[in-house]
Amino acid sequence: SQELEQSPQSLIVQEGKNLTINCTSSKTLYGLYWYKQKYGEGLIFLMMLQKGGEEKSHEKITAKLDEKKQQSSLHITASQPSHAGIYLCGADDGGYQKVTFGTGTKLQVIP
Amino acid sequence: SAVISQKPSRDICQRGTSLTIQCQVDSQVTMMFWYRQQPGQSLTLIATANQGSEATYESGFVIDKFPISRPNLTFSTLTVSNMSPEDSSIYLCSVEGGGYEQYFGPGTRLTVT
Numbered sequence: 001s002q003e004l005e006q007s008p009q010s011l012i013v014q015e016g017k018n019l020t021i022n023c024t025s026s027k028t029l030y031g032l033y034w035y036k037q038k039y040g041e042g043l044i045f046l047m048m049l050q051k052g053g054e055e056k057s058h059e060k061i062t063a064k065l066d067e068k069k070q071q072s073s074l075h076i077t078a079s080q081p082s083h084a085g086i087y088l089c090g091a092d093d094g095g096y097q098k099v100t101f102g103t104g105t106k107l108q109v110i111p
Numbered sequence: 112s113a114v115i116s117q118k119p120s121r122d123i124c125q126r127g128t129s130l131t132i133q134c135q136v137d138s139q140v141t142m143m144f145w146y147r148q149q150p151g152q153s154l155t156l157i158a159t160a161n162q163g164s165e166a167t168y169e170s171g172f173v174i175d176k177f178p179i180s181r182p183n184l185t186f187s188t189l190t191v192s193n194m195s196p197e198d199s200s201i202y203l204c205s206v207e208g209g210g211y212e213q214y215f216g217p218g219t220r221l222t223v224t
Contacts, residue, residue: 033213042115042203042217043154088153090213098144099205099213101154 002027002091004102012108013079021074021105023089029069031092033099034061038085046074048092076107084109113138113206115216123222124194131190132219134204139184141207145177148201148218157202160187194223 003026013019023032031050035043047056049065049072056063060083063074076083086106090099114137124130134143145157157177158166166179180188191198201218208214 035215043205043215045212045214048212090154098156098159099154100156104153 002100004089004091004100006087006089006102006105008105009103010106010108012110015080015109015111016078019076019079019107021087021089021107023072023074023102025070025091027070027091029065029072029091032063032065032069032072033090033092034063034072034074035088035090036085037088037104043088079107079109081109081111083107112212113140113208113214115204115206115214117202117204117216117219119219120217121220121222123224125224126195128194129190129192130194130221131188132202132204132221134187134189134216136185136206141184143181143187144205144213145179145187145189146203146205146215148203150199154203157189191221194221196223199223 034046052067060077089102118133143160146154158168160166160181178190203218205215
């Protein structure tokens with residue numbers, strides 16, 4: 001089965017700083033999702049990457065999938081308190097839209 | 112995008128009882144998914160529910176413990192049976208969207224005492 005490892009597990013940054021979260025897969029990724037979860041709430045879809053080398057942006061959040069399609073990074077520029085939450089990467093299992101989730105990264109942004 | 116609602120939003124239940132969680136979508140979808148998120152953990156897929164057929168369960172989850180109904184293309188229920196404190200989790204339903212996107216409901220926070 002596919003396993004996704006996220007790093008770091010948790011992150012505390014000062015408002016205005018940039019940060020990066022990594023997601024590494026044990027297998028080649030068919031598709032890679034990024035979600036944000038506010039503590040104890042549902043998941044907010046951020047973006048999905050499918051092609052090697054693909055990069056997408058949503059407001060101040062940019063995600064990239066490497067050429068080998070086994071690693072993705074999520075970068076937040078000029079972080080704000082509203083960015084705080086748990087970021088989860090998820091892997092499409094190959095066409096059935098079942099998502100295997102990573103271990104999660106808890107982000108705190110200090111004003 | 113799909114708008115998904117879940118009921119109840121949270122509940123506190125006694126050991127040995129059962130709870131049925133409802134998931135309603137504002138559009139017709141073929142596939143619905145149920146996930147569990149234990150405290151401090153990531154999400155784990157419980158089962159996939161297609162309308163008109165029995166749900167498909169992931170390893171470690173069985174129908175007797177987590178019976179699922181899918182009576183139509185906009186609704187599904189998940190029952191957590193004979194609950195124990197280990198079942199305390201957030202339960203989320205999700206649906207497929209166009210273009211491989213997946214949308215999640217707000218979740219049901221279950222505490223078993």
